[in-house]
Amino acid sequence: MTPQDNLTIASPLKAPRFQPEKMLLQTPACKFEPAQAEKPELTADQALQKLIAGNKRFINQQSTHPNHLTRLEEVAQKQTPFATILGCSDSRVPLEVIFDQGLGDLFVIRVAGNIVTPTELASIEYGTSILQTKVLLVLGHGCCGAVGAALNSGHLMGQMNTLIDSIQPAIARSARQPGDRLENAVRENVFLQMEKLKESPLITRLLNEKQIKLAGGYFDLKTGKVSIFNVLTSHTSTIRVNRLYAF
Ligand SMILES: [Zn+2]
Numbered sequence: 455m456t457p458q459d460n461l462t463i464a465s466p467l468k469a470p471r472f473q474p475e476k477m478l479l480q481t482p483a484c485k486f487e488p489a490q491a492e493k494p495e496l497t498a499d500q501a502l503q504k505l506i507a508g509n510k511r512f513i514n515q516q517s518t519h520p521n522h523l524t525r526l527e528e529v530a531q532k533q534t535p536f537a538t539i540l541g542c543s544d545s546r547v548p549l550e551v552i553f554d555q556g557l558g559d560l561f562v563i564r565v566a567g568n569i570v571t572p573t574e575l576a577s578i579e580y581g582t583s584i585l586q587t588k589v590l591l592v593l594g595h596g597c598c599g600a601v602g603a604a605l606n607s608g609h610l611m612g613q614m615n616t617l618i619d620s621i622q623p624a625i626a627r628s629a630r631q632p633g634d635r636l637e638n639a640v641r642e643n644v645f646l647q648m649e650k651l652k653e654s655p656l657i658t659r660l661l662n663e664k665q666i667k668l669a670g671g672y673f674d675l676k677t678g679k680v681s682i683f684n685v686l687t688s689h690t691s692t693i694r695v696n697r698l699y700a701f
Contacts, residue, residue: 478586490562496536496588497588497684498588498589498664498666498667500588500590501537501587501589501667502537502589502591502667502669502682504536504537505537505553505555505589505660506682507678508553508554508555508678509552509553509554509678509679511554512551512552512553512554512678513524513677513678513679516553517551517591518554519554519555519556520554520555520556520559521555521556521558521559522556522557522641525556525557525558526557528558529557529558530628532533533558533561533585534558534585535558535559535560535561535581535585535587536559536560536561536587536588536589537559537561537587537588537589537590537591538547538561538563538581538582538585538587538589538590538591539553539560539561539562539563539576539590539591539592539594540563540564540565540567540568540570540574540578540590540591540592540593540647541562541563541564541593542564542565542566542567542593542594542595542598543564543566544563544573544595544598544599545565546595546597546675547564547593547595547673549562549564549593550562551677552673553680557630557699559588561577561580561581561585563581566599566600566617567598567600567601567604567617567620567621567643568592568593568643568644568647569578569600569617569621569643569647570592570620570647570650570651571616571620575651575654576648576653578590578651578657579654579656579696581656582656582657582660582665582666583656583660586665587665587666588665588666589667589668589669590651590657590666590667590668590669591668591669591670591671591682592644592648592651592668592669592670592671593644593670593671593672593673593680594640594641594643594644594670594671594672594673595640595673595674595675596599596636596637596640596672596673596674596675596676597636597675598636598640598643598691600617600618600621601621601624601625601636601639601640601643601650603617604617604618604619604621604622604626604639605625605635605636605639620648621639621643622640623646624639624643624645624646625639625642627642627645627646628641628642637672638670639671641670641672641683644670644671644672644683645670646685648668648670652668669682670682670683671683
């Protein structure tokens with residue numbers, strides 16, 4: 455069995471043959487080569503540790519800004535990121551900066567409130583299955599305006615209420631928790647979005663085959679520290695474990 459055979463999309467029906475060359479989003483000038491061919495053999499835990507190590511450099515003001523312009527030529531024709539991260543659009547949470555990573559390191563999906571809708575899920579499935587990132591991180595953050603708006607049950611203009619609707623169940627879950635209401639709601643929203651990710655048959659398959667780990671995190675705007683508060687190894691693991699994962 456080849457490595458790509460392991461990535462056949464899960465389905466209760468007969469699964470189609472996995473054909474990444476037909477699925478990659480690329481211009482004709484960007485030749486497809488299997489990402490796995492030259493990818494360093496990082497485990498999911500090592501990928502998480504790499505993120506945490508980068509965050510430690512960031513909070514200690516020792517960022518090395520790895521893989522910036524010097525790597526541009528290397529990654530111009532293909533990318534081999536090691537992590538897929540769903541984060542908030544908030545301007546204070548730039549993921550490459552807070553994890554001290556560079557070009558080609560992170561496959562990033564940013565949307566207000568770090569919510570999972572079909573559009574975000576499509577990108578996440580691409581990052582985890584096609585690009586074969588080892589870790590999938592959902593990152594909430596302190597003082598999140600989207601979660602705060604859902605907490606205040608305000609009516610917003612235009613399409614912005616769709617964000618509120620996606621976050622609202624987390625507000626209800628966190629209503630009776632002791633401590634800071636917004637911080638609790640942000641954490642519950644991360645759990646909620648992780649649960650939505652597990653509704654994806656493709657994500658579930660990757661978890662079951664231990665090709666990826668799904669993790670939740672919280673970025674503290676006051677300290678710059680990212681806390682990883684749960685790490686899943688399979689779809690049967692419980693998500694709502696509110697404890698820090700120590701590295
Ligand atoms: Zn936010």
